[in-house]
Amino acid sequence: xxxxxxxxxxxxxxxxxxxxxxxxxxxxxxLAGVALGLPVxxxxxxxxxxxxxxxxxxQQIGLSEMALDAASIIGAMLRARATPPAAK
Amino acid sequence: xxxxxxxxxxLGERDGVQSEAIAExxxxxxxxxxxQATKCFV
Amino acid sequence: MHFQTQQLPVIRATRYLLVHxxxxxxxxxxxxxxxxxxxxxxxxxNSHLRSYxxxxxxxxxxxxxxxxxxxxxxxxxxxxxxxxxxxxxxxGEFGEIMPEDExxxxxxxxxxxxxxxxxxxxxxxxxxxLAAHPLLTAEDLKKLGDGKSLGQLNEQIKKGAAxxxxxxxxxxxxxxxxxxxEDPALSATRLLExxxxxxxxxxxxxxxxxxxxxxxxxxxxxLGCGEEAIGDRYNPGGGNLAKAAGEMxxxxxxxxxxxxxFCCAPVQALTMAGGLVASGLxxxxxxxxxxxxxxxxxxxxxxxxxxxxxxxxxxxxxxxMVGVNDGQSPVIRLDAIGRHNIGAGSSxxxxxxxxxxxxxxxxxxxxxxxxxxATELHNPEVTEPSGSGNVPKTNYRMIAAMxxxxxxxxxxDLDVFADTHGMPGFSPTQxxxxxxxxxxxxxxxxxxxxxxxxxxxxxxxxLFLGRVTQMSDGxxxxxxxxxx
Numbered sequence: 001x002x003x004x005x006x007x008x009x010x011x012x013x014x015x016x017x018x019x020x021x022x023x024x025x026x027x028x029x030x031l032a033g034v035a036l037g038l039p040v041x042x043x044x045x046x047x048x049x050x051x052x053x054x055x056x057x058x059q060q061i062g063l064s065e066m067a068l069d070a071a072s073i074i075g076a077m078l079r080a081r082a083t084p085p086a087a088k
Numbered sequence: 089x090x091x092x093x094x095x096x097x098x099l100g101e102r103d104g105v106q107s108e109a110i111a112e113x114x115x116x117x118x119x120x121x122x123x124q125a126t127k128c129f130v
Numbered sequence: 131m132h133f134q135t136q137q138l139p140v141i142r143a144t145r146y147l148l149v150h151x152x153x154x155x156x157x158x159x160x161x162x163x164x165x166x167x168x169x170x171x172x173x174x175x176n177s178h179l180r181s182y183x184x185x186x187x188x189x190x191x192x193x194x195x196x197x198x199x200x201x202x203x204x205x206x207x208x209x210x211x212x213x214x215x216x217x218x219x220x221x222g223e224f225g226e227i228m229p230e231d232e233x234x235x236x237x238x239x240x241x242x243x244x245x246x247x248x249x250x251x252x253x254x255x256x257x258x259x260l261a262a263h264p265l266l267t268a269e270d271l272k273k274l275g276d277g278k279s280l281g282q283l284n285e286q287i288k289k290g291a292a293x294x295x296x297x298x299x300x301x302x303x304x305x306x307x308x309x310x311x312e313d314p315a316l317s318a319t320r321l322l323e324x325x326x327x328x329x330x331x332x333x334x335x336x337x338x339x340x341x342x343x344x345x346x347x348x349x350x351x352x353l354g355c356g357e358e359a360i361g362d363r364y365n366p367g368g369g370n371l372a373k374a375a376g377e378m379x380x381x382x383x384x385x386x387x388x389x390x391x392f393c394c395a396p397v398q399a400l401t402m403a404g405g406l407v408a409s410g411l412x413x414x415x416x417x418x419x420x421x422x423x424x425x426x427x428x429x430x431x432x433x434x435x436x437x438x439x440x441x442x443x444x445x446x447x448x449x450x451m452v453g454v455n456d457g458q459s460p461v462i463r464l465d466a467i468g469r470h471n472i473g474a475g476s477s478x479x480x481x482x483x484x485x486x487x488x489x490x491x492x493x494x495x496x497x498x499x500x501x502x503x504a505t506e507l508h509n510p511e512v513t514e515p516s517g518s519g520n521v522p523k524t525n526y527r528m529i530a531a532m533x534x535x536x537x538x539x540x541x542x543d544l545d546v547f548a549d550t551h552g553m554p555g556f557s558p559t560q561x562x563x564x565x566x567x568x569x570x571x572x573x574x575x576x577x578x579x580x581x582x583x584x585x586x587x588x589x590x591x592x593l594f595l596g597r598v599t600q601m602s603d604g605x606x607x608x609x610x611x612x613x614x
Contacts, residue, residue, distance in 0.1 A: 001094065001095045001096075001097065001122075002089060002091070002094050002095075002096055002097070002119075003096070003097045003098075003099060004096055004097070004098050004099070004110050004114055005099050005100075005110075006098070006099065006100035006101055006104045006105025006106060006107065006109065006110050006126075007099070007100075007101050007104050008101050008103050008104030008105075008129075008519055008524050009104075009517075009518075009519035009520075009524070011514070011517035011518075011519060012101065012104075012129065012517045012518060012519060014517075015517045016099060020097075020099075026431065026432075026435075026516075026517070028431050038097070039089060041089060043105050043109075043110050043113065044105075047089055048089075048091070048114075051090070051091045051092070051117040052091075052113045052114070052116055052117050053113075053116040053117075056112065056113060056116050057113055059477060059479065060105075060109040060112055060113050060475075060477040060479075061105060061109060061113065061477065062477075062479055062535075063477070063478045063479035063482060063528060063531050063532060063535065064104060064105045064109075064477075064478045064479075064528070066531040066534065066535070066541070066544070067478070067524065067527040067528040067530070067531040067544070068104060068524065068527070102590060102592050102602055103506070103521055103524045103525060103528075103590070104524070105477075105478070106476040106477070106478075106594075106602060107476075107594075107600065108475070108476035108600050108601075109475075109476055109477045109478075124600065125594070126476075126592070126594045126600065126602070128592035128594075128595055129513065129518035129519065129521065130393075130506065130508050130513060130518065130521055130559055130561075130564065
C-alpha cells in the first residue's frame with residue numbers, strides 16, 4: 001500500500017505525509033498519535049513520475065507541475081520521510 | 089518505490105492535483121487505486 | 131452563439147457586507163466540535179479574538195468593502211493583522227463592516243418565527259444605533275420588540291431550548307431557540323446559520339437597491355447563491371433563501387430561487403442571471419449570497435498555534451444586480467462563458483482549458499488580453515498558518531502556466547503574469563463568497579474610470595465534498611467595459 005499526494009504546496013504536503021506515516025503533526029484530527037506507517041509520495045516526485053506513461057502524465061499533471069512549486073513540495077516530502085517516527 | 093502491483097490511496101486537492109488525475113496516472117503504472125479522495129483547503 | 135452588444139446583459143452594481151462576529155466563532159463548525167471535545171478550547175478561542183476596531187482596521191477587510199483596491203495590499207506591511215490602517219471607515223464605497231451588537235438586532239428584525247430573543251436592556255441600547263442605520267426603517271425597528279428579561283433567556287438556555295448569544299465574550303445578550311424539538315435541520319445552530327445567511331443577503335440587497343438605481347420594487351427575480359441550504363429533515367436542502375432575502379429587502383414584485391454548486395454558485399448564478407435577462411424573461415435580477423457561519427474559526431487552530439488573532443471572525447455577503455444593457459455598466463460576455471463539462475476530466479489543464487482558454491478563443495482573445503483574473507480570492511494570511519497555502523497565488527500560477535503552454539509568455543515570466551493579471555487574496559474564507567465575486571465592484575469601478583477594459587471571473591466548486599461524485603465543477607465569464 002502506498003499513498004500518493006496531489007497537495008498544492010510544501011506545508012500541506014508535509015502535514016499530509018507525516019499524518020499518513022506517523023500521525024497528524026498538528027494533533028487536530030483523528031490520526032493524531034496514530035502511526036499508520038504508510039509510505040507516502042507526491043505525484044510530482046520523479047520516483048513516481050518516471051513510472052507513469054509520459055503522454056498521460058503531461059496531460060493530467062503537466063500544468064500543475066509547471067504552476068506548483070515542485071522543488072519545495074519535493075523538499076517537504078523528503079523531510080517528512082527522513083524524519084524518524086519518534087521525532088515526528 | 090514501485091507502483092506496479094501496489095494498492096494506492098490517492099489524496100488530491102482541488103487547486104493542486106485532484107485525486108482523479110492521480111488515479112489515472114498510477115493506474116497506467118500498474119497500480120490499483122483502492123481509495124481516492126480530493127480535499128478542498130478552503 | 132452570437133449576441134448583439136445591446137443584447138448583452140450588464141452588471142449594474144455590486145455591494146458587500148461584512149459583519150464582525152467574534153462571539154459567534156464558537157458556533158463555527160470546527161470550534162464547536164473542538165469545544166465539545168474539550169471545553170477549555172473556548173477560553174483559548176476567546177483569548178485570541180479581535181475587537182471590532184481591529185477588524186475594521188484590517189486591510190483585507192477594507193479591500194472587501196471598497197476602502198482599498200486589492201493591489202493596494204502589496205504596499206501594506208505584513209503581517210496585515212499587525213499593521214492596522216489609520217482611521218478606517220465603517221462604511222466603504224461598496225459596503226460596510228457592521229459590529230456584532232447591531233447584527234444581533236438585525237437577526238431579530240429578520241426573524242419571522244420569534245426564535246431570536248434579545249435581552250431588554252441590550253435591545254434598548256441597540257435600538258438607537260439601529261435607528262441611525264441608513265438601510266433600516268422604522269418598520270424594522272418595531273420588529274425588535276421590547277426584549278426579554280435575563281431570567282427568561284436563562285430559563286430557555288438552562289432547559290436546553292435555546293443556545294446563548296454573547297457579546298464581548300461573556301455578556302449574555304440573547305438566545306436563539308430551536309425551531310423544533312427533534313428535527314436536526316431545525317436546531318438552533320442550523321437556524322442561526324440560515325437566518326444569518328438570510329439577513330446578510332437581505333442587507334446587501336438593500337444596499338444594492340440604492341447603489342444600482344433599481345429600487346426593490348423593480349427587481350423581478352432573485353438568485354440566491356449563498357452557502358446555506360434551507361429545509362427540514364424531510365428535505366434538508368429544498369428551501370429558498372433568495373425569496374426570503376427578497377422579502378426582507380422589500381422586493382415585492384420578485385420571486386426567486388437558490389442555485390447550488392459549492393463555490394461555483396455565485397459565478398453560475400451571475401451567468402444564469404445574464405442568460406435570463408438576455409432571453410427577455412426578466413429585466414432586473416438580483417444575485418445574492420449571505421454568509422457561512424459554519425466557516426467562522428475554521429482554521430483557528432493554526433492561528434492560535436502561531437499566536438495570531440483568529441482572523442475568521444467575520445461573516446460576509448454580497449448582492450449584484452444583473453440587468454438589460456444600459457449603455458454604461460460593464461457587460462457579461464455571454465458569448466464567452468467557460469464551463470467545466472462532465473466529460474472534461476479533472477486535470478488542472480482541462481479545467482483551465484474549459485474555464486479560460488476555450489471561452490477566450492471563442493471571442494478571439496488571448497489570455498494576456500484579459501486585464502485581471504478574479505479567481506479564488508481567499509486571504510492567504512488566513513490560510514497559510516494551517517498549511518493550506520496561498521490559494522489565489524496557486525490559481526494565478528495555473529492561469530499563467532496555461533499562458534506559457536500556449537506560448538503567450540515564457541516560463542520565467544509566470545510570476546510576472548500572475549502579479550500583473552492577478553491580485554493578492556483579500557477575501558474572508560467565507561466559502562462561496564471568496565470565489566471571484568469580491569472583485570466585481572472593484573472591476574466595475576476601474577472600468578467606469580477607464581483604467582480597466584476586461585476581467586474574467588472564474589470559480590471552481592468542490593462537488594466531491596458531497597460524496598456523490600469525484601468530480602469538481604467550474605464556470606467563468608468575461609466582464610467587459612461597456613462599449614455602447
